[in-house]
Amino acid sequence: MECQEARPLLLDYQRGQLTPARHDEVRAHLERCARCAREEAAERALTNLVERNLPQYPAPLALKRRLAAHWPAPGVARHSWWSGWRRALAPAVALAAVLVAGVSLLDIERVIWRPSDAPGALVTEAVNDHLRLLQSEHPLEIESGGIHQVKPWFAGRLDFAPIVGFEGDADFPLRGGAVGYFLDRKAAVFVYSRRLHSVSLFVFRADGLPWPTRGLQRIGGVDASVKVARGFSVILWRSGELGYALVSDLGSRELVELASKF
Ligand SMILES: [Zn+2]
Known part of the structure; x- marks a missing residue:
């Protein structure tokens, strides 16, 4: 070379x-x-x-x-x-x-990023990362043959093991995964689809981030923040040491339905 x-x-x-x-x-x-x-x-x-x-x-x-x-x-x-x-x-x-x-x-x-508006920054980052993925020529680094192929693919590419309890189904098939960034840290990206819509799930270390604490909604055993920004629905939650951001142009109701499967 x-x-x-x-x-x-x-x-x-x-x-x-x-x-x-x-x-x-x-x-x-x-x-x-x-x-x-x-x-x-x-x-x-x-x-x-x-x-x-x-x-x-x-x-x-x-x-x-x-x-x-x-x-x-x-x-x-x-x-x-x-x-x-x-x-x-x-x-x-x-x-x-x-x-x-x-x-x-x-x-x-061209994003609003102020420390005083910190929880909003997570929503903004999630939407930006989702858009970046959609605009990427090769958004998926591993095409899905099922979660059992996608999850082991991350080994050695991340300094944590992404825990994802939903392997895709007929309503929300798993299309594949990629390594990305969420703010200052590496993220595992899982891409699902719903009809013609793309859904991104970012999984990353949760520590040190300004997680929202108000207006949370109980979804499948966790307190999650459900927001709409620039036409995208964003659901944020944390579980143990990991943080999750689910993003799509689907309506909030459908995205909550998917989030409950995790
Ligand atoms: Zn050289």
Whole structure:
């Protein structure tokens, strides 16, 4: 594998989204190519800076991708180790400055994100992630042959085991799954369908998120928040250490029917 082939794969490499064969090819390249290894380290440093040091204002994934796009392209002039690092970290420092200054991410992500409106941020994120999935060319990384194929597929791709008690039925067949992000953390994504509608279920670690506490509705043994935003129904709940976000353009009533199956 050559540099120009390896560079665009670095993000997916870090997220464990490559096929095992592809993953090994990238790793082999990084072991023998110092420049790509630096690029990979800078990528990881930015992610760590944003996700660990600034947990109170997680940056949207789209913003991180945009910052990553500003990094040195392969084939540009050579730099010393340190100048490479300085350049790579500059966008992260700029981002930190924006966040510390309390500037709303409204203009950047065109979503409303204010700490005071925190529970609403979960709804917004769920709708955005669902839309991102619908717009993706290959939304499913594993096509469903049933939950017994989809669930084991996540092993090694996530740092938690997604617990999903509904394997799909004639009304809501399971179409497949993917690894995604929910705010600052990895998520298991399960995609169901209902007639021509797509339904996304995001499962992720629940800790440290502004879960709604008011106006909850009892659904199948858990207290859930049912909201409508931008024409989408969103149901949020947590169970143990895991958080769940169910999103669709189905009406709330039908989505509650599905949520009760979990
Ligand atoms: Zn290289």
